[in-house]
Amino acid sequence: MGLKVEKLKINFKTLEEFKKFKEYGLQELSMLEDFQANIVEDHNVSPFYGIYFGDKLIARMSLYQIDAKFDRYFYPPQNYLELWKLEVLSDYQGKGYGKQLVDFAKSFGLPIKTNPRVQSHGFWEKMNFSKVDYEMERDRGENPLVWYPEGVEAQQH
Amino acid sequence: MGLKVEKLKINFKTLEEFKKFKEYGLQELSMLEDFQANIVEDHNVSPFYGIYFGDKLIARMSLYQIDAKFDRYFYPPQNYLELWKLEVLSDYQGKGYGKQLVDFAKSFGLPIKTNPRVQSHGFWEKMNFSKVDYEMERDRGENPLVWYPEGVEAQQH
Numbered sequence: 001m002g003l004k005v006e007k008l009k010i011n012f013k014t015l016e017e018f019k020k021f022k023e024y025g026l027q028e029l030s031m032l033e034d035f036q037a038n039i040v041e042d043h044n045v046s047p048f049y050g051i052y053f054g055d056k057l058i059a060r061m062s063l064y065q066i067d068a069k070f071d072r073y074f075y076p077p078q079n080y081l082e083l084w085k086l087e088v089l090s091d092y093q094g095k096g097y098g099k100q101l102v103d104f105a106k107s108f109g110l111p112i113k114t115n116p117r118v119q120s121h122g123f124w125e126k127m128n129f130s131k132v133d134y135e136m137e138r139d140r141g142e143n144p145l146v147w148y149p150e151g152v153e154a155q156q157h
Numbered sequence: 158m159g160l161k162v163e164k165l166k167i168n169f170k171t172l173e174e175f176k177k178f179k180e181y182g183l184q185e186l187s188m189l190e191d192f193q194a195n196i197v198e199d200h201n202v203s204p205f206y207g208i209y210f211g212d213k214l215i216a217r218m219s220l221y222q223i224d225a226k227f228d229r230y231f232y233p234p235q236n237y238l239e240l241w242k243l244e245v246l247s248d249y250q251g252k253g254y255g256k257q258l259v260d261f262a263k264s265f266g267l268p269i270k271t272n273p274r275v276q277s278h279g280f281w282e283k284m285n286f287s288k289v290d291y292e293m294e295r296d297r298g299e300n301p302l303v304w305y306p307e308g309v310e311a312q313q314h
Contacts (some may be wrong), residue, residue: 025275025300030291047293064297084298115298118182134187136204140221141241141272143182 003097005104008048008060010035017057023085027062049104051097059088059097063105066113072138073113073146075155080111102127112147121145160254162261165205165217167192174214180242184219206261208254216254218243220262223270229295230270230303232312237268259284269304278302 008014010031018028031046050060062084071077083105088097105112116124121143129145135157148154165171167188175185188203207217219241228234240262245254262269273281278300286302292314305311 023275026288026291026296027293027298027300029288062298064293082297118180131183131186134183136184136221139183140239141184141219143184 003051003053003100005049005051005101008046008050008057010046010048014048014057018060020057020089021060021085021087023087049101051100053092058092059101061086061101061105063108065110071155072157073132073144073155074111074148075153077155078111078152080113081105081108083112083114086114086116098123099127106147106149109149111149111152114145115142116145118143160208160210160257162206162208162258165203165207165214167203167205171205171214175217177214177246178217178242178244180244206258208257210249215249216245216258218258218262220265222267228312229314230289230301230312231268231305232310234312235268235309237270238262238265240269240271243271243273255280256284263304263306266306268306268309271302272299273302275300 012035015028015032015035018024047062047064048060049063050057052058064082064084066080066082068078068080071080074080083102086098086101088095112129114124114129124145127147129147132139132144132146132154138157146154169192172185172189172192175181204219204221205217206220207214209215221239221241223237223239225235225237228237231237240259243255243258245252269286271281271286281302284304286304289296289301289303289311295314303311
């Protein structure tokens, strides 16, 4: 059975499901507070994508497009995607859902930057993500990994 | 016995001790590679501070000063510190070493921003750090917590 990657609608049900993910954080709390206060304008631009198993959200990620003028990672400088909070609920791991989300992100054809937990670097290598040359001013405290589509390479500083 | 917070000298011994910390990442690997290649120029500006128990490094953090012109968190806009990778080795937790490092960071009198694991928010609240109003463009995927010295408040956007 093939499950689809979907852009997530932000509503009380989705926000409740988000609580099951380890990387639940300030972003989700802020969306919940806005929802409770009936301020919903921002959530049309929710950057979350996910996979449902039946009506249960079992995997998610956030994708956010960065404008070329802020690009310090890719050459030629261009719009790229930041991928955060990739996570598959533990009962559903090892079934390819993480890869499915990453493949979906790649399908936009833009370079991708992510900043994963150090322990997950093996996964990202399998996804063909590469380490950048660490630069303290740019990468402060992060462990950036990037994916280069064809014709794109690292920016030299 | 009072242990001191020290600015860490980056050398092979320190880099070896860093491997015991969970947040060992690209930054440390990059320093190690530079060291092995005898490129040491950058490490005079190492942003690491730590606490030794005897000759064993048991706690560390990284402090990096951000220039006022990049300040999007504090009002009035000013130089501030980013604090990353605060960590106490597990055998030495619960003895106040984390607080000692944070107090050391505060002693510079500059505002501080950190982006901790969600699970550690209780600790940061005790340190008088506050949540910011999450802004997607600025805080992408982070959970920023900040500390305001007297006379400093949140920047409004």
